[in-house]
Amino acid sequence: MEFDTIAAISTPSGEGAIAIVRLSGPEAVQIxxxxxxxxxxxxxxxxxxxxIHYGNIIDPGTGELAEEVMVSLMKAPKTFTREDVVEINCHGGLVSVNRVLTLALEAGARLAEPGEFxxxxxxxxxxxxxQAEAVMDLIRSKTDRAMNVALNQMDGRLSRLIGTLRQTLLETLAQVEVNIDYPEYDDVEEMTVPLMLEKTRWVQSEIERLLETSQQGKILREGLSTVIVGKPNVGKSSLLNSLVQENKAIVTEIAGTTRDIIEEYVNVRGVPLRLVDTAGIRETEDIVERIGVERSRKVLQEADLILFVLSGAEKxxxxxxxxxxxxxxxxxxxVVNKTDLPQAIDLERVRAFAGSGRLVTTSLLKDEGVDQLEQAIADLFFEGSVSTGDMTYVSNARHISLLRQAHNTISDAMAAAESGVPVDMVQIDVVRTWEILGEIVGDTVQESLINQLFSQFCLGK
Structure with missing residues (x-):
């Protein structure tokens, strides 16, 4: 397989101490x-x-000094792309790094597509x-635990497990084929229905175990869509500010101050929350506030978690x-807020609605009760803790969908075997399961899907 030489800026745009232009390909060193x-x-x-080598970048056309640089040289195959890779470290700044990139392109490199490295x-x-998809997950991680999940996947933890499952299915299929093609050999282990069920049942149980982690993994990867709702002036914006630990929302005693949706990411006990502060939901004649209320109702239907805020000082x-x-x-x-004021709320009625462990009292003015709220969120979705050290989490929506398909086909194979369908017919579903699992690691995936996945990467990665 032969490629041309590509180049791109591999550091974020803007001012910084260092910016990097990366080249990869057979002519990276020569360019x-x-x-x-x-x-x-x-x-x-x-x-x-x-x-790494110190020197200058010179414009070949004019002989003028373009930039003072440090150049990292990495020769194939011990590089990220398994090609020759050169990284030109120049001063951080839009003008300097773009000048170096332009010269590299003029010298024979091609501008890399998103995710092409x-x-x-x-x-x-x-x-x-x-593992390639985990690279993007690592870049987009918003908490330490999300980063650990991505690192484990980059290290090949999911790949190795999928490989073991596929190898088990392959050995099962091989035994079926031997029994069909060479029935005269008595020393070949006969693939009986009980043996096939034993193998497929183990694969099914491993797939189920992976799917059990999918909700937590998906939350760690994408964040928990969390909506703060309640009447105007009960403390919704104060709650947002307390969780974010920054004054993102305007807080006043005037009801209806928040007119539109305010979104912010926050790390709660290692769980990334995509926190949404909504306009207070009430009947209003104010046309602007009414639009905000309608948007709040729509966001409510799409939320993973809802923080329902009430004022303890009101009935x-x-x-x-x-x-x-x-x-x-x-x-x-x-969340029953304003506990620092005389209480008028029917707390028993609220407790009956909330259920066990889902009622938290706060005084956001005095910064009381926020820790208990964070613990309640962790308890609700992760039973109080998130362990990423010794578990294989599935966090990618594509992987989850394929695992569900694989679970369906392996379950169909088991049902067919148990109902007396000939083994050579049962293997059709086993083969399909093997193929679906291969799509997760890219062994049986189509080129169009590969192109689509890598197009979502940032330029230079």
Whole structure:
């Protein structure tokens, strides 16, 4: 498999101490040598791999100094892409790094497509598809635990388990084929229905175990969509500010201050929350506030978690009762705020609605009760803790969908075997399960899907 040489800026845009232009491909070293001038006239092609060199980037067309740089040289195959890789470390800044990139392109490189470096690592066999996707998960991680899940997947934990499952199915299929093609050999282990059921049942149980982690893994990867709802002026914006630990929302004593949706990510006990502060839900004649209320109702239907805020200093109203009816059956934590004021709320009625462990009292003015709320959120979705050290989490929506398909086909195979269907017919579903599992790691995936996945990566990765 042959590729051309690609180049891209691999650091975020903007001002910084260092910016990096990365080249990868068969002519990466030669292209860099056309631009790089080092003391003593040394050539990068003559240097040892995995070394760094000081010098200048010179414009070949004019001979002018373009930038003072440090160049990292990494020769194939011990690189991320398994190709020759050169990283030009220049001063951080839009002008300097773009000048170096432009010169690299003029010297023979091609501008890399989004995710093309990681795509080459996959196509060259350094990583499989699940590990490649974990690279993007690592970049987008919003908490330490989400990062640990991505690191474990990059290290191949999921890949190894999928490989074991596929190998078990392959050995099962091989025994079936031997018995069908060579029935005269008595020394070949006969693939009886009980033996096939034993193998497929183990594969099914491992797939189920992976799917059990999928909800937690998906939350760690994408964040928990959390909506704060309640009447105006009960403390919704104060709660957002307390969780974010920053004054993101305007807080006043005037009801209806929040007119639109406010979103913010926050780390709660290692769980990433995509926190949404909504306009207070009530009947209003104010046309702007009414639009905000309608948006709040829509967001409510899409939420993973709802924080229902009530004022402990007020009696429950018809609006509160109506909101309780709306939230029935959803994942809700009820927050009774303003406990520093004389209490008028019917706490028993609220407790009956909230259920065990889902009622928290706070005084956001005095910063009381926020720790208990964070613990209640962790308890609700992770039973109080998130262990990423010794578990294989499935967090990618594509992987989850494929695992569900594999579970269906392996279950169909088991049902067919138990009902007396001939073994050679049962193997059709076993083969399909093997193929579906292969799509997770990229062994049986179509090129169009590969292109679509890597197009979602950032440029330069």
């Amino acid at each position: 860099a040598d056309r631009l790089f001038s080092a003391p003593g006239g040394k050539q990068l092609g003559d240097q040892k791999s995995h070394t 990681t795509k080459r690592a996959f196509l060259n066999g350094r990583i499989d598809l699940s 429950l109203t018809a609006e509160d009762e109506k909101m309780m009816e709306t939230l029935a059956g959803m994942d809700v934590i009820t």
